[in-house]
Amino acid sequence: MNKNMEYLKKERNMSKIIRSEIFFAPLLIIIPFLVGSIFIYEWYSRGFVTGSSFFDVELILGLIIIFGNIMFDIPFIISLRRLSKKNLEKKK
Amino acid sequence: MIKVKRKLEDTKKIINSIDFDAHWYRRVFHAFGASFLFYYLLPNDVDWIVFLKNWIPLVLVILAVILEILRLKGKISSDHFFGLRMYEKNRIGSYVFFAVGILILLRFFPQQIAIPCILCASLGDPVIGEIRNRFEKKHVYVFGFLICMFFFMATWFRADIRLMLLVSIIGGLGAIIGETQKFWWLDDDFMIQVLPAILLLVIWFSAGCFGLSLPGEIIAPGRMPW
Numbered sequence: 001m002n003k004n005m006e007y008l009k010k011e012r013n014m015s016k017i018i019r020s021e022i023f024f025a026p027l028l029i030i031i032p033f034l035v036g037s038i039f040i041y042e043w044y045s046r047g048f049v050t051g052s053s054f055f056d057v058e059l060i061l062g063l064i065i066i067f068g069n070i071m072f073d074i075p076f077i078i079s080l081r082r083l084s085k086k087n088l089e090k091k092k
Numbered sequence: 093m094i095k096v097k098r099k100l101e102d103t104k105k106i107i108n109s110i111d112f113d114a115h116w117y118r119r120v121f122h123a124f125g126a127s128f129l130f131y132y133l134l135p136n137d138v139d140w141i142v143f144l145k146n147w148i149p150l151v152l153v154i155l156a157v158i159l160e161i162l163r164l165k166g167k168i169s170s171d172h173f174f175g176l177r178m179y180e181k182n183r184i185g186s187y188v189f190f191a192v193g194i195l196i197l198l199r200f201f202p203q204q205i206a207i208p209c210i211l212c213a214s215l216g217d218p219v220i221g222e223i224r225n226r227f228e229k230k231h232v233y234v235f236g237f238l239i240c241m242f243f244f245m246a247t248w249f250r251a252d253i254r255l256m257l258l259v260s261i262i263g264g265l266g267a268i269i270g271e272t273q274k275f276w277w278l279d280d281d282f283m284i285q286v287l288p289a290i291l292l293l294v295i296w297f298s299a300g301c302f303g304l305s306l307p308g309e310i311i312a313p314g315r316m317p318w
Contacts, residue, residue, distance in 0.1 A: 028124045035127040042133060042314065057310050060246050061129060061207070068215040069123045076116040 025080060029073050036066035114175040119221070121175070121187070122281075125214030128194055132203050132311035153188075153195045160188050179276070189279035193286050204248070205292045207310050211243040212267040213285040220271055233268060240267035240288070251307035255299060259292060266291040 039062030047055025131149070134141050162168045164184070170176060176185055193213060197206035220236040227235075241264030248256045266288030271280050299306055 025120075028120045032124055032127045035130045038130065038133065046312070055312065057247060057250070058312075061311070064211065064215065064243075064246065065126045065129065068126060068211075069120075072116065072119040072123045072218060076120045079116045 025076070029069070029077075032065055032069040036062045036064075036069070038062075039065065117175045119218040122190070122214055122218040125190060125194060126211060128198070128214075129207060129210060129311070131198055132207070132309075133314045135315055136313045137315075149195050149198055153191045156188050156191050160184050183276065184279075186279045186281045189282035193282040193284075197285060197289055201289050201293065202296065204307060204310055205289050205296060208240075208243040208247045208263060209267070209285040209289045209292075211247075212240045212263075212288065213281060216240045216243060216267060217271060217281065217284050220268075232272065236268045236271060237264045240264040247310050248307060252304050255295075255304045255306075259295060262291050262295060263288040 039058045043055045043059035043062065047053065047058065128149075131145060134145055136142060159168065163170060163173060164182070170181065173185065180186060190213065194210055197209055201209075216236065216239050219239055220232060223235050224232045241260045244260040244263040245256060248259050251259070267284050270283030270285070270287035273283065274280060275283075296306065
């Protein structure tokens with residue numbers, strides 16, 4: 001692995017850092033999903049219902065935002081679960 | 093002695109797990125950037141919303157810059173910043189470049205240019221990063237270009253087909269060049285969005301000379317229900 005691509009490792013404040021990550025996780029996951037849903041709702045209410053194709057981009061953007069985020073959310077959640085399992089094992 | 097050894101081993105384990113986590117944390121943070129497209133859905137005819145639209149992004153970027161200055165001066169420990177890379181230890185963090193790039197696009201570029209460029213930075217960049225981790229360098233250029241090109245095509249599909257193709261090719265090329273060229277003083281998170289935007293601005297102003305008509309706004313601002 002390229003040395004430049006390595007992350008700063010800290011032995012101090014480890015629990016603080018992990019907590020901050022877990023604290024931000026719901027925001028990082030929920031907000032894009034919410035924004036994507038709003039885009040799709042805009043397409044539905046202003047485009048689909050009225051039969052206008054002008055709002056089709058909203059649908060495309062909504063789908064790109066939701067699926068683009070899900071693609072990274074899943075491995076992120078898996079890594080978080082793995083981390084909490086490791087911490088549980090450590091406590092035992 | 094045994095206790096110290098065990099503690100050292102435990103710490104090593106935690107550091108290893110953090111290493112893995114920081115990688116996905118950065119990816120999710122990047123993908124989160126696509127949420128800023130919500131900016132264009134906000135109504136333009138309500139004064140207080142326009143005020144917030146103008147000031148909130150600027151205030152957020154100023155806060156990020158202040159935080160970074162304090163970190164670089166040593167007033168705030170780097171320990172409080174999760175997922176920083178080694179090369180960012182003594183340099184401005186990528187997240188500031190990412191935020192400044194998005195701010196510039198939102199404020200100074202037409203949304204037709206800003207939207208695909210923001211998508212390239214927020215979704216294209218992490219996908220390219222994953223390709224780089226798994227495949228050869230040539231695949232990074234090819235797939236990276238195709239992914240970024242897709243974002244331009246998906247947003248410009250209502251434009252004249254010649255203009256859409258031109259914009260997609262130039263935009264995709266600009267994004268992949270911006271992403272792959274690394275400078276110590278300028279981050280690829282900034283370049284991947286601003287370089288294609290500048291190239292497209294040239295097309296934007298010269299399209300009329302070639303008889304090509306520019307498309308209208310991609311996202312229509314929302315309306316308040318009252």
